[in-house]
Amino acid sequence: MNNVKIKRRKNPGTRIVSKPVKSAKKRPYHHGDLKDQLVAAAEAIILERGVEGFTLREAARRAGVSPAAPAHHFRDAKGLLGEVTLRGYRDFAAALAAGDARGGSDPAARLKEQGLAYVRFAMRNQARFQLMFQHGKYDMSYPGLGEAGAAAFAVLDNAVHAAMRIPEGERLSPDAFGFLLATWSIVHGFAHLALGGEFTLAAEPYGGQKAVLDRFLPAMLNYLPAPVRK
Amino acid sequence: MNNVKIKRRKNPGTRIVSKPVKSAKKRPYHHGDLKDQLVAAAEAIILERGVEGFTLREAARRAGVSPAAPAHHFRDAKGLLGEVTLRGYRDFAAALAAGDARGGSDPAARLKEQGLAYVRFAMRNQARFQLMFQHGKYDMSYPGLGEAGAAAFAVLDNAVHAAMRIPEGERLSPDAFGFLLATWSIVHGFAHLALGGEFTLAAEPYGGQKAVLDRFLPAMLNYLPAPVRK
DNA sequence: TTACGATCTTAACAACGTATAGATAATCTA
DNA sequence: TAGATTATCTATACGTTGTTAAGATCGTAA
Missing domain, CATH: 1.10.10 (Arc Repressor Mutant, subunit A)
Incomplete structure (x- = not known):
């Protein structure tokens, strides 16, 4: 190596x-x-x-x-990468929050904009995003990392609360939590696969990677199961 | 390091x-x-x-x-990991095909079983799965890798063809391709996040990681947009 | 001014991936 | 079957890596 x-x-x-x-x-x-x-x-x-x-x-x-x-x-090499990851998580949470804000007061729009922001962040901050989900490469106990990750998660969590009409402090219903998992999964999977170039071959007849991001991603976000009022 | x-x-x-x-x-x-x-x-x-x-x-x-x-x-260290990845892709394609078969003749069931198989493979072959989507760590030009990856993709592609009632040789409609992307993304995202342990905190009130896999994953796969006959 | 802590350099160590040359074994050829 | 060829392995060595230890330099507070 x-x-x-x-x-x-x-x-x-x-x-x-x-x-x-x-x-x-x-x-x-x-x-x-x-x-x-x-x-x-x-x-x-x-x-x-x-x-x-x-x-x-x-x-x-x-x-x-x-x-x-x-x-x-920094304590060691993984510590330096821990700092990189930390800054990544902070900007990530900010990007998600900005997307959420763009969604206005419509819960579905908030989720869709968050999804767009999620993928856009991954594509525009490839180095950080790769690192963030590459455990073992950086110091996972780096001070602040846990909070920063939780803050990013909270943005999604809040939007799901709103979509499911569940008060902020209250715990999500199992259905709502399943919906959260599905939303997170589809957006993260898309970002990870796109970043890995896994779409390039398959997407060639449809306009290539760029078209996938510009046309198919927004369309795909409409596939998100419409938030049900439990 | x-x-x-x-x-x-x-x-x-x-x-x-x-x-x-x-x-x-x-x-x-x-x-x-x-x-x-x-x-x-x-x-x-x-x-x-x-x-x-x-x-x-x-x-x-x-x-x-x-x-x-x-x-x-092996040519070098990345070559050895290339062989590991190759065998991973072969078993992966086989696992997907087995899931597809379990789905019988119902296109929706085929897709759901493939999704279950996708995640199960990731959890049971963590070393291989991690490697497969970690470009740069192994020799991407290792002989056979391209074909093995294409074979795994073909399993999903075929099921989507069936679900959308599109003949095998024909190219997917844009809508159908978007559906393929969504399906792949949600399943891959779930597998990647679960493998990374990203769910552990959030899933704690709902029975932990195991419950997520046993209860929420199947439920989530029902969120898959019902295949539309274009 | 002096003392001290923070920040840097130099030097060294073990572990790594890999290349070269030589040793050994299996197989092929006549 | 004997000899030669090829495949497989060892020994050795080189340059690079992460990290540590000891010393140099600088900013700053007493």
Whole structure:
């Protein structure tokens, strides 16, 4: 799993992707913004090479620091990816909430807009989304992760409460919970399959991946079982 | 990502997991069944430690050979995982076909049974299923993989053809294809989320993960949009 | 000013994937 | 059956990875 990587930085003078960002003035001993830049580098690496292609040393390289520097900001490599995942979950919850708001006061519209937002987020934040559902790759006990995940779930949960006319504090009926599972499943499955490119072959006669997202996804969300008033 | 592993084989006399299988008689120079045992070892490792925990050296260790031995059967580590994935896809297609058969002549029943089989396969073959949808971890160009994936897809495709009363050779109507996407998505999403343990928290008041699989999954499959005769 | 904690570097270690060269066994050919 | 060829395995080595330990540098508060 340790591919032989191509050597880079042949011309030490020219600007190179993996070079330190603050290379203009001689970089001081202290970086100043290492934590954020490590997160940014990690996301970039995952985008370029996939989740498997991420290495802590490469992230450090791009931030222009030694391989041991990240240890002062994250417990280990999985900790850094934990932070990436955390920020992913926060933006994810925000995106879902924005979709929910776009739905206005109609429960069905709220759910549909949330579904659109769910898939759109996955496609626009591929690195994060891949990571979020790839347990074992990041530190699942990273502080804040549990709350952030719960917050994202709550957006869906609230919309289902509204759709089923169940008061906020009350527990969902089994029927309503089944409906929640179905909604979550269909949207997540679509996002995961689309992101994995599983549709590309089958969707070719129908306009390709883009058409699937633009035309079939909204249509599919209409297949969502109409919310029943228990 | 290179955790310090606990040293094992403290009591060199007792039977130990990572020991060669044919340890009874002095192992001959040639293994005799290395390819299959490497595949088995890989699946076992993934089950125990997750996809991220797999290493080629550990697989070789369990088969009782040197780290370089696998190279004679697989191009590289991703090749071995490609073979694991290939066998996964074959068993997967067989499981779907068996479910389809259980559905008899009723198109809706065929689809429902396929859905049950889809999720059941994921839960009973966690190592393989995780791998199958984890591109980048295995060699996607491994010989036979494309055909095996297409074969699995064909099982669903055929059932949708039947449900929509479309002749086998004919292309699905856009509506029918949308229905296929929805069906695939809901089943795959459920399997992926359940396997990832995403339901455990939310499902706690409803009987836990097991109840979700036993009661909510079948109920959810009834949410599948009833096949319309275009 | 000095002391101290935070942040970084250097150096080293074990484990990894993989390539090369040589050893051994099975099979094919004459 | 004898010899040669091929398949299969070991030994060794290289570069890369994650992580740790010890020391250097900097910001800041006493």
